[in-house]
Amino acid sequence: MRRVIFVAAAAVTFGAASAFAAAPAPQGDATKGKANFERVGCWECHGHQGQGGNAGVRIADPVPLAWPAFLAWVRTTSGDMPPFTEKVLPNQDLVDIFAYLQSVPKAPDYRTIPLLALQVGR
Numbered sequence: 156m157r158r159v160i161f162v163a164a165a166a167v168t169f170g171a172a173s174a175f176a177a178a179p180a181p182q183g184d185a186t187k188g189k190a191n192f193e194r195v196g197c198w199e200c201h202g203h204q205g206q207g208g209n210a211g212v213r214i215a216d217p218v219p220l221a222w223p224a225f226l227a228w229v230r231t232t233s234g235d236m237p238p239f240t241e242k243v244l245p246n247q248d249l250v251d252i253f254a255y256l257q258s259v260p261k262a263p264d265y266r267t268i269p270l271l272a273l274q275v276g277r
């Protein structure tokens with residue numbers, strides 16, 4: 156129920172007219188999403204695992220936006236990130252990218268990595 160309210164609120168907030176945006180996050184395919192992420196060049200700014208890079212912020216672990224906001228952002232951003240239209244990146248391809256980013260595993264605590272623990276542990 157809370158999810159439904161949030162989705163509806165986000166859709167209104169972003170003025171997304173399409174019913175697609177108002178629906179809960181559709182099921183995506185993370186494997187296809189990774190391929191799309193590489194193909195359209197998200198990795199060039201955000202890194203291959205969405206970890207962030209010189210030009211783009213971290214967008215995985217955790218994914219910073221819920222689906223409707225994520226969709227609205229990618230379609231309408233006008234800052235340092237170029238918007239991606241449906242022509243370049245169909246909705247289903249973006250759904251798959253969203254699934255891919257959510258599938259990126261959480262980074263391990265550095266203290267559990269022996270080499271790093273040796274250097275910064277004391």
Ligand code: HEC
Pocket residue numbers: 195196197198199200201210211212213214219220225228229232233234235236237239244252
């Ligand atoms: C040319 C570099 C560039 C490319 C390519 C790019 N981004 Fe971005 N992205 C950015 C920057 C920079 C930001 C930070 C916001 C800003 O300054 O506009 C951002 C922000 C974001 C955010 C919002 C992060 C937040 O914390 O709110 C998401 C989500 C995102 N990008 C997803 C994507 C996806 C998905 C793709 C590929 C379809 C992509 N980006 C391609 C540069 C890029």
